[in-house]
Amino acid sequence: MTTALDILFQPIELGGLKLANRIVMAPMTRAFSPNGVPGENVAAYYRRRAENGVGLIVTEGTLINHPAATDNPNVPNFHGEAALQGWAKVVEEVHAAGGKIIPQIWHVGMTRKPNSLPHPEAHSIGPSGLTLEGKKVEEPMTEEEITQVIAAFAQAAADAKKLGFDGVELHGAHGYLIDQFLWERTNQRTDRYGGDLVERTRFAAEIVAACRAAVGPDFPIVLRLSQWKSAQYDAKLAKTPEELEQLLKPLVEAGVDIFHCSTRRFWEPEFEGSDLNFAGWTKKLTGKPVITVGSVGLNEEFMQLFREGKGADVADIDGLLERLERGEFDLVAVGRALLADPAWAAKIRDNRLDELIPFQAEALKTLV
Structure with missing residues (x-):
């Protein structure tokens, strides 16, 4: 284990990112930015993680x-002078x-409820106007x-580079807009943005290519992907390794x-016949x-904790470290x-494991 x-905790360089270690702060929606503007409390929240040895914050x-x-x-914008100034302060503190x-940039697509703030007049958008349940609205x-x-x-990617961020992440997971184009249930288009698995990647690929053109060849672009969707935990973009290769x-x-x-659980195999x-x-x-x-350091799966509004005990990370040592992943x-x-x-x-603070649902209510 040693x-x-x-x-x-070894330094690593990946895709132009030079990191002090392999630990990443996962993106977690917090909604503590009134009118979409992150304040000093948001900057301090991220700085605390940097001060305590997180290699990369998303x-x-x-x-x-x-x-x-x-x-x-209350979800932060990545546009407009006030919000971008707030993010500049976050970058400075970290x-x-x-x-x-790196910022995660995002559009929720058809998961947005009609008439929602801050723009109740706007129509929700998606590839086929379908909810995650397949209902056309x-x-x-x-x-x-x-x-x-x-x-x-x-x-947004260009602004991230201008503000001094170290890269950018595109949110292409969890049933949000980019993922809705990737998923057969929510993308039933018959034009060039729909079709088979490969054809459904066009929207995501054009976003990546546009971001690459905006930031140049050396600015790191991360893409977040998932098989599962919000409340659709058994969903699969790719049912086999061959299909996953076509998608990627x-x-x-x-x-x-x-x-x-x-x-949701990092230890679960993705396909039969392989760990x-x-x-x-x-x-x-x-x-x-x-x-x-996926539930790193927790003794219960994180989405269950979220749904039930409860806490979790600290779990060891021995299995995670074994996989990292085998080179299955980098961060x-x-x-x-x-x-x-x-x-x-x-x-x-x-090795101050006895000092670890267990997760409690109350932690979601404040920027600790």
């Missing part, structure tokens, strides 16, 4: 410049503490709307540097660096455990 723990989801990007006015940080996006959204993602290839060609492979998880398969099929995630994202305990990384590093 050897594996040493690997967790911010909570931040919104592209589109009126239907969210249904919560860098002052020796950390690295809006018209499909027009090609003009698709072009506008792609441009908004690219502008256009995204690699478009310019993804790192894949952030979201699972590799989603991240392990993605690395094997693409050769690209990958981030694993490890920690969510709820790090939300509850800003010093989680430092305590793991220094």
Whole structure:
């Protein structure tokens, strides 16, 4: 275990990102930014994780410049002078503490409820106007709307570079807008943005390519993907390794540097006949660096904790370290455990396991 723990805290360079260790703060929606503007409390929240040894911080989801990007006015924007100034302060604080940080940029798509704030007049958008349950509630996006959204993602990526962030993550997981184009249930288009598995990657690939054009060849682009969707835990974009390879290839060609492979339980195999998880398969099929995630440091699966509003006990990470030592993935994202305990990384590093703070649901109500 000592050897594996040493690997967790070894420096690494991936896709242009030079990191002090392999620990990533997972993106977690917090909604503490009134009117979409992150304040000093948000900057201090991220700085605390950097001060305590997190190698890379991925911010909570931040919104592209589109009126239907969210249904919560307290989720931070990644557009507009006030919000961008707030994010500049976040970058300044994290860098002052020796950390690295990238924003996750996001559009929720058809998961947004009609008439939601901050823009109740806006219509929710998605590839086919379908909810995650397959119910049609809006018209499909027009090609003009698709072009506008792609441009908004690219502008956000350009702003991330301008503000001094260390890269950018595109939220293509969990049944949100990019993922809705990837998923057969929510994308039933018959034009060039729909069709078979490969054809359904066009929207995501064009977003990646537009972001790459906006930031140049050396600015890291991370893409977060998942098989599961919000409340659709058995969903699969790819049912076999062969299908996963077909899905990933256009995204690699478009310019993804790192894949952030979201699972609910990192220890679960993705396909029968192999112990590799989603991240392990993605690395094997693409050769690209990958981030694993999913209930790290918790003794219960994180989505169950969220649904039931309860806490969890601290769990050891021996199994995680064994997989890291085997090279199945490159980075490890920690969510709820790090939300509850800003010093989680430092305590793991220094073997102060008895000092770890267990996750409690109350931690969601404040920026600790």
